[in-house]
Amino acid sequence: MNRRLVGIxxxxxxxxxxxxxxxxxxxxxxPINSPLERHDPRYGFRLENVATxxxxxxxxxxxxxxxxxxxRAAALAYGALEALRDTDVYVGGTKxxxxxxxxxxxxxxxxxxxxxxxxxxxxRIFDDFGRKxxxxxxxxxxxxxxxxxxxxxxxxxxxxxxxxxxxxxxxxFEGMTFRELAQRPRPFIAISATDISLGSQFVFSQAQFDLxxxxxxxxxxxxxxxxSAAIPPIMSPVTLWNYAGKCGYTPPPFMTxxxxxxxxxxxxxxxxxxxxxxxxxxxxxLLDGGLIDNLGLRQPMGVVMRYGGVAPxxxxxxxxxxxxxxxxxxxxxxxxxxxxxxxxxxxxxxKSMTAMKNVLAAGSFDASVHVEEALQQWHAELSEARGxxxxxxxxxxxxxxxxxxxxxxxxxxxxxIPTTLRLPPEDIDALRELAGKLMRESPGFxxxxxxxxxxxxxxxxxxxxxxxxxxxxxxx
Numbered sequence: 013m014n015r016r017l018v019g020i021x022x023x024x025x026x027x028x029x030x031x032x033x034x035x036x037x038x039x040x041x042x043p044i045n046s047p048l049e050r051h052d053p054r055y056g057f058r059l060e061n062v063a064t065x066x067x068x069x070x071x072x073x074x075x076x077x078x079x080x081x082x083x084r085a086a087a088l089a090y091g092a093l094e095a096l097r098d099t100d101v102y103v104g105g106t107k108x109x110x111x112x113x114x115x116x117x118x119x120x121x122x123x124x125x126x127x128x129x130x131x132x133x134x135x136r137i138f139d140d141f142g143r144k145x146x147x148x149x150x151x152x153x154x155x156x157x158x159x160x161x162x163x164x165x166x167x168x169x170x171x172x173x174x175x176x177x178x179x180x181x182x183x184x185f186e187g188m189t190f191r192e193l194a195q196r197p198r199p200f201i202a203i204s205a206t207d208i209s210l211g212s213q214f215v216f217s218q219a220q221f222d223l224x225x226x227x228x229x230x231x232x233x234x235x236x237x238x239x240s241a242a243i244p245p246i247m248s249p250v251t252l253w254n255y256a257g258k259c260g261y262t263p264p265p266f267m268t269x270x271x272x273x274x275x276x277x278x279x280x281x282x283x284x285x286x287x288x289x290x291x292x293x294x295x296x297x298l299l300d301g302g303l304i305d306n307l308g309l310r311q312p313m314g315v316v317m318r319y320g321g322v323a324p325x326x327x328x329x330x331x332x333x334x335x336x337x338x339x340x341x342x343x344x345x346x347x348x349x350x351x352x353x354x355x356x357x358x359x360x361x362x363k364s365m366t367a368m369k370n371v372l373a374a375g376s377f378d379a380s381v382h383v384e385e386a387l388q389q390w391h392a393e394l395s396e397a398r399g400x401x402x403x404x405x406x407x408x409x410x411x412x413x414x415x416x417x418x419x420x421x422x423x424x425x426x427x428x429i430p431t432t433l434r435l436p437p438e439d440i441d442a443l444r445e446l447a448g449k450l451m452r453e454s455p456g457f458x459x460x461x462x463x464x465x466x467x468x469x470x471x472x473x474x475x476x477x478x479x480x481x482x483x484x485x486x487x488x
């Protein structure tokens with residue numbers, strides 16, 4: 013029996029054992045998010061704080077989008093950070109790494125693991141992330157943790173995602189909270205989950221937590237990442253308590269008056285207002301952010317929508333005079349599979365669950381098309397807002413997706429890498445190298461380089477594993 017079947021069998025046995033013990037539930041309880049004593053619009057982990065970074069030249073806005081997709085997505089996102097680190101640009105009159113120009117990272121699931129770790133530890137990620145997560149058999153370790161906590165999991169207030177959060181805290185995030193993440197306001201790390209009652213995005217920012225009068229500063233990073241990666245039914249929802257109405261929070265004007273002229277903004281307003289109804293929503297339950305947007309696109313678009321346009325958004329974030337706006341999509345999404353269509357049999361639960369990824373991918377494609385349209389609109393809006401003689405901002409889209417692989421055989425090879433938390437080292441190495449190749453070959457990247465100066469030659473090869481795994485290649 014191969015390792016994959018062994019893993020599935022162990023998982024199935026563990027779940028069966030949990031069900032068998034359900035009649036004698038334990039008293040274990042997940043960590044409860046803290047209430048916010050008093051609302052202060054300047055307090056907490058907020059996107060607006062990127063404007064306070066004194067080292068930001070503000071000539072260029074760089075937005076990274078990290079998709080979900082298990083270790084496959086984490087490896088591609090990690091490779092993207094390596095490629096940006098190894099690319100020199102000329103911005104604000106100085107030469108420096110393009111990685112230092114990143115202002116905002118919107119991340120889901122596997123991509124959220126990388127984004128959160130980079131947000132907390134910066135360049136340390138290149139020293140130990142491979143040993144701590146990327147090259148590790150996280151899947152088997154989680155199954156072992158599940159088996160060891162069978163009795164704990166019989167509690168109605170402790171779930172499988174709580175085990176995952178504890179694992180991430182123990183092996184990666186060291187008990188760090190959003191207070192520590194806020195100490196470095198740029199890049200802003202937007203970790204997204206899905207509110208399963210609304211079917212909408214839930215972003216771990218103080219602006220979102222203001223609605224439920226909760227203090228994000230004391231919330232552990234590991235728990236937010238676990239929520240973002242809580243794919244059902246393998247993982248359970250992450251639960252938050254709602255304290256709305258107890259911190260003096262006053263809703264902004266756009267939340268109190270219906271927006272009849274814009275159905276999207278009105279729908280968003282009603283969703284936000286639902287958090288204020290603590291009688292009907294005393295608790296919130298979150299699952300994988302990829303259930304509604306596996307590319308991380310909705311979050312930045314939602315910010316622009318709530319500010320009422322791209323011009324006021326950039327003004328609030330300190331980028332009113334930005335010259336170059338760069339959007340880098342690191343997408344580990346796989347192509348649809350047609351295995352179910354080869355049989356007349358009614359698909360079973362496991363096959364149906366696997367096929368649901370195709371449905372999610374379709375939603376992500378729709379979102380990507382909408383973003384292309386939005387970027388055109390934003391460019392026109394900013395061009396009109398600029399004064400006479402002021403240059404119009406330029407937008408660049410860098411597509412670092414598996415779908416962008418030109419060679420059909422190579423594309424098929426990467427597209428078939430499974431969505432798991434355990435991959436062979438050679439697959440991880442290949443994904444990391446692929447990220448740099450996709451960036452350099454992107455027309456958007458090449459156009460950007462002509463504007464900000466030709467970068468120094470990207471190193472032909474960088475160590476693909478940290479010292480714990482041994483180098484996979486040598487620099488020239």
